[in-house]
Every structure is written in C-alpha cells, then in structure tokens.
Amino acid sequence: MSFEEFVQACSPRLFRTALLLAGQDRAAAEDLLQLALERAYRHWARVCRSGDPERYVERILANASNDRWRRAARRPERQLRPGEADPLAQDQSDAVAERDFLMRALATLPPRQRAVLVLRYFNDLSEAEIADALGCSLGTVKSQASRGLARLRDIAEPGTEPPAGQMRRRSLS
Amino acid sequence: MTDFERRLRAAMESAVANKQPPGNLVQQVRRRHRRHTARVAMAGTAAVAVVAVLVPVGIGAVGHAPGPAGRHRPPTAPTVYVAYPNPNPSKLGAIIPISIATNRPGKPIRLPFNGEIASTLDGRTLYVATGKAVIPIKTATNKPGKPIHIGSGAFSIDMNPNGKTAYVTGIFSRAITPINIATSTPGKPIHVSIGVFPAVMAFTPDGKTAYISTTDGTVTPINTATNTAGKPIHIGTGIFHLAITPDGKTVYAAGVHTITPISTATNTPGKPIFVRRPPSAMAITPDGKTIYVGSQFAVTPVSTATNKVGKPIHIGGGVLETAITPDGKTVYVASDDEGSPGTVTPVSTATNTAGRPIHVGASVEIAITPDGKTLYGAALNKVVPISTATNTPGKPIRHVGPGYPREIVITP
Numbered sequence: 001m002s003f004e005e006f007v008q009a010c011s012p013r014l015f016r017t018a019l020l021l022a023g024q025d026r027a028a029a030e031d032l033l034q035l036a037l038e039r040a041y042r043h044w045a046r047v048c049r050s051g052d053p054e055r056y057v058e059r060i061l062a063n064a065s066n067d068r069w070r071r072a073a074r075r076p077e078r079q080l081r082p083g084e085a086d087p088l089a090q091d092q093s094d095a096v097a098e099r100d101f102l103m104r105a106l107a108t109l110p111p112r113q114r115a116v117l118v119l120r121y122f123n124d125l126s127e128a129e130i131a132d133a134l135g136c137s138l139g140t141v142k143s144q145a146s147r148g149l150a151r152l153r154d155i156a157e158p159g160t161e162p163p164a165g166q167m168r169r170r171s172l173s
Numbered sequence: 174m175t176d177f178e179r180r181l182r183a184a185m186e187s188a189v190a191n192k193q194p195p196g197n198l199v200q201q202v203r204r205r206h207r208r209h210t211a212r213v214a215m216a217g218t219a220a221v222a223v224v225a226v227l228v229p230v231g232i233g234a235v236g237h238a239p240g241p242a243g244r245h246r247p248p249t250a251p252t253v254y255v256a257y258p259n260p261n262p263s264k265l266g267a268i269i270p271i272s273i274a275t276n277r278p279g280k281p282i283r284l285p286f287n288g289e290i291a292s293t294l295d296g297r298t299l300y301v302a303t304g305k306a307v308i309p310i311k312t313a314t315n316k317p318g319k320p321i322h323i324g325s326g327a328f329s330i331d332m333n334p335n336g337k338t339a340y341v342t343g344i345f346s347r348a349i350t351p352i353n354i355a356t357s358t359p360g361k362p363i364h365v366s367i368g369v370f371p372a373v374m375a376f377t378p379d380g381k382t383a384y385i386s387t388t389d390g391t392v393t394p395i396n397t398a399t400n401t402a403g404k405p406i407h408i409g410t411g412i413f414h415l416a417i418t419p420d421g422k423t424v425y426a427a428g429v430h431t432i433t434p435i436s437t438a439t440n441t442p443g444k445p446i447f448v449r450r451p452p453s454a455m456a457i458t459p460d461g462k463t464i465y466v467g468s469q470f471a472v473t474p475v476s477t478a479t480n481k482v483g484k485p486i487h488i489g490g491g492v493l494e495t496a497i498t499p500d501g502k503t504v505y506v507a508s509d510d511e512g513s514p515g516t517v518t519p520v521s522t523a524t525n526t527a528g529r530p531i532h533v534g535a536s537v538e539i540a541i542t543p544d545g546k547t548l549y550g551a552a553l554n555k556v557v558p559i560s561t562a563t564n565t566p567g568k569p570i571r572h573v574g575p576g577y578p579r580e581i582v583i584t585p
Binding site for chain 2: 003004007011012014015016019020024026030033034035037038041042043045046048049096098099100102103106117118121122128131132135149152153156
C-alpha cells in the first residue's frame with residue numbers, strides 16, 4: 001500500500017480521531033494529523049510491516065496529542081456549567097444539545113483522560129490496547145477512564161451518584 | 174456499557190460524523206517532512222560536529238569473516254552498502270558503498286528503487302528490490318546487471334543460508350518468488366497466505382526450511398528443496414516478526430501482544446508468552462538463551478529456557494531495530510523519537526543494563542560487521558561508524574544519500 005493510498009483510505013477516520021483528541025479544534029486537529037502522518041511517512045516501510053498502519057498512526061496521534069499538551073504552557077481549563085448552553089444550540093433538539101455539551105465537556109478533560117476516552121469509545125480499543133497505544137499500564141488506563149467518565153458525568157449530570165467503585169472528581173458546576 | 178457510556182459514544186460519533194480532512198493532506202505532509210528533514214539535518218550537523226571533535230575514533234581495518242567451509246572468498250573487501258531510496262519516487266535513489274577499511278564512500282549506485290537490498294552469502298552480488306524487479310549488482314564493480322522481473326512485485330529480499338536461493342516478496346502479493354543466485358533467474362512462485370503486507374521470512378540455519386509470517390495470524394513453513402509451502406501454523410494474531418534460535422529448533426513468532434514459540438521439528442505452536450507492549454523488533458543471542466524484544470520505550474529480555482519475561486530495559490523512544498554482536502555480549506538498540514531522533518543504545522547482556530545512547534540521526538538503521546568490531550548506523554544523509562569496544566562514534570560519513578535510509582547491509 002502506498003502512502004498516498006493509505007492517506008486517501010484512512011485519513012477521514014484518523015482526522016475524526018484527531019478532532020476529538022484536539023477538543024474539536026479543527027486547526028489543532030489538522031496539525032496533529034499532519035504530524036502523525038509525517039512521522040509515519042518517515043518510516044513508511046516499517047509502518048507497513050507492522051501489518052496495521054491505521055492502528056500505528058492512531059497510536060502516534062494519541063501520543064502526539066498527549067505530548068503536545070504536556071509540552072505546551074499550562075492552558076487554563078475551561079469551566080463549563082450545565083446551564084451554560086451554547087446560544088446556537090438553544091433551538092436544537094435535546095440530543096444535539098447534549099452532544100454538543102458532552103463534546104465541550106470532553107475538551108475540558110486533561111489530555112490523557114481525553115485520549116483514553118476517545119480511544120475507548122470512538123476507536124473501540126480495549127483497555128489493553130489503549131495501554132499499549134499510550135505506553136502506560138492497564139491500571140492507569142482503567143483509572144484514567146474511570147476519572148474521565150466521572151468528571152464528564154459530574155458536568156453533564158450534576159447531582160447523580162456515580163456507579164459503585166467509580167471515583168467522583170471535583171465538580172465544575 | 175452504561176447508558177452514559179453509550180450516550181458518550183453516540184455523541185462522539187455524531188459530533189465528527191461528517192468532518193473531512195483537508196484535500197491536500199499528502200502535499201501538506203510532504204511539505205512538513207521536507208521542513209523536518211532540513212531541521213534534523215542542521216541539528217545533526219551541530220551535534221555530530223561536537224562529538225567528532227571531542228571523541229575522534231579511528232576505525233581500524235576489518236578483515237574477512239571466516240566463511241563457511243568450501244565457499245569462495247569474496248572478490249572484494251567487506252563493504253557496507255546503504256540504500257537510500259529517493260523520497261520523490263520519480264527520481265533515482267542511491268546505494269552507497271562504504272569501505273570498512275577506510276570508511277570512505279565509493280561512487281553511489283544510482284537506481285530507481287523503493288524496496289530492500291540483500292547481499293548473497295559470498296558477498297559477490299547485491300540484490301536490490303525496485304518494486305517490480307530485482308536488480309543484481311556485482312560487488313566487484315558495483316555495476317547494476319540486467320533486471321530480474323518479478324511478476325508479483327519485489328519489495329523484500331531474503332537470502333537462504335545455503336547461499337543458493339534468494340526469496341522475493343512484493344506488496345499486495347501472496348506469492349514468494351525464488352531466484353536462483355547462480356543463474357539470476359526467477360523460479361516458480363510459491364503461493365501462501367501472507368495478507369496484504371510484505372511478511373517476514375526466517376530460515377533454519379541449515380537452510381532447509383523457511384518460515385514466512387503472515388498478517389492474518391499464521392506462519393507457513395516452506396520446504397526450500399522443493400519450494401513448496403506446508404500447512405499454515407495458526408497463531409491467532411497478526412505476526413510481524415520471526416526469529417529462529419541458532420540451533421534451529423524453535424521459531425519465535427511475535428504478534429500484537431505475544432511471542433509464540435513454534436517447534437521446527439513438529440511445526441506446532443507452544444504456549445504464547447505475553448508481552449506488555451507490541452514487539453517492534455526481536456533478536457536472539459548467539460547462545461540461543463535470550464530473546465531481546467524491542468517495543469515502545471523498552472527492550473525486554475525473554476528467557477528461551479523458561480519463557481519468562483524479564484524486567485524491561487528503558488530505551489528513549491520507539492525501538493526500530495536490534496542487533497547483537499557476534500560474541501553475544503552487547504545488544505544494540507536503534508530507536509527513534511520526536512524528542513531525540515535516531516539513537517543507538519548499547520545494552521549489556523550480562524547485566525541487562527543500558528549504556529549511554531549514541532546519537533546517530535533520524536530514522537537510524539544499524540548493522541554490525543562480521544568481526545563485531547564496528548557497528549554502522551545509517552541515518553538521514555549520513556552514516557556513523559561506532560566502535561563496539563568503546564561505544565564511541567567515529568567521524569560520520571556525510572552527504573551519502575537523499576532522505577532516509579531504507580536498509581544497511583554489510584557484505585562478508
């Protein structure tokens with residue numbers, strides 16, 4: 001498979017992953033995808049030999065996203081309140097409003113928690129596969145997923161009790 | 174999955190459902206690649222210049238490795254060949270011969286190619302995979318010969334240790350084409366299920382059996398006397414690397430999360446050994462006791478006697494390749510990372526500890542001379558000889574090729 005064929009076939013899905021990792025910031029997502037593809041391009045023969053180039057690039061994406069935020073100056077986390085609806089979303093259906101709210105809430109999570117949730121729920125990776133992709137332990141993936149979900153639920157459904165064993169993180173409301 | 178998790182998944186899918194990447198993504202990536210290439214080249218120049226001034230190392234002449242009994246001695250001195258395919262596929266790539274005795278590059282052999290290179294065991298011929306054909310190059314003159322056309326494509330080349338046959342695989346091809354080295358003629362293709370990507374091949378030391386890995390989770394033995402494929406051995410996950418113990422009794426097949434031993438006597442798989450991170454490289458010590466498995470940020474020793482996985486040895490970056498010195502004392506680990514591109518880290522097999530990483534350059538490929546005295550690291554537009562006795566880099570051989578190296582081969 002040539003690099004061009006791979007980009008043509010896989011870039012839409014990879015771009016969507018990048019968008020979610022970048023908190024729906026299109027410019028940041030384009031940059032992230034370019035960075036991941038450039039690294040794959042450098043080692044294209046090796047990437048092909050890995051047998052699953054898409055998974056390989058996905059892994060670069062997730063790690064690059066983490067690195068980027070880690071290296072960047074501390075970005076103030078956006079505070080999001082349940083009642084703080086997007087003015088454009090006011091006329092939208094509840095489902096669309098909830099979607100937008102959840103996505104904005106996702107963008108406020110620390111990058112690693114966000115990456116774990118994106119890989120788990122958008123890319124359908126198992127916890128073991130996420131641990132491989134991010135180069136961390138299975139325990140870290142489980143705790144990050146649990147905390148990320150708890151925090152999202154806190155924002156989206158303030159006042160609801162998390163399932164047993166799941167930690168409740170600080171409320172943003 | 175809870176209701177909230179389902180809603181989160183649906184929200185993610187719906188939020189980005191119709192989003193498309195920019196149309197000129199390939200051009201953007203290429204542009205970024207050029208910028209990166211220029212940046213790394215400049216950084217490398219500065220770093221290596223300092224090293225060269227502080228630690229000048231003379232690489233002594235390296236003699237011939239004793240070849241198998243009865244085999245002809247190579248007509249030329251041992252030579253390093255580094256393949257640099259041109260990043261622009263419409264332009265010629267370069268194969269750079271470097272004399273081990275003098276560390277001087279010879280005249281580049283310019284060819285259109287994008288595949289691998291391999292040397293025959295007697296060192297007389299170098300084969301270059303161009304994508305569609307294999308071009309033989311006589312090492313005495315470094316002149317390309319008549320292309321051997323491979324109908325199913327040519328990307329990987331593997332040499333049978335019996336010195337008689339080369340096996341060529343393409344991309345998107347389920348055929349392996351044997352080439353008779355004596356006559357440079359292709360034989361009848363062997364058809365196996367190898368998935369859509371070039372698979373990895375390994376030979377038993379006697380050259381009687383070849384094993385070819387597949388990306389669909391099987392390993393197929395090939396009888397090299399008849400060039401016929403045997404019954405596929407099912408492993409279960411995609412196999413990306415193969416390594417055979419020096420006694421030829423066991424093939425280790427590395428999958429996504431496991432390394433599976435296969436008995437070459439019965440062609441049956443044993444109990445898989447679980448490894449935490451996906452293997453990206455694998456090498457077995459000459460005494461056959463330990464496999465070193467490279468992965469992201471680590472190389473991990475695995476005992477072949479007990480199949481016990483040892484403590485990972487930290488390496489800064491993703492492991493690209495591993496090479497073990499003939500005396501088995503050191504594993505050299507080539508790794509690449511965004512933060513520190515292209516280093517080679519020596520790991521002592523006695524203590525399983527990593528030494529100081531040696532900077533070589535982006536996308537490093539490594540090979541050790543048959544006498545084990547020198548390791549050559551090929552990187553972006555330069556080749557660095559490293560003394561294995563002192564683990565110090567010698568003067569880099571610069572301006573050797575366009576872009577990144579595909580492979581480095583040392584003739585005997």
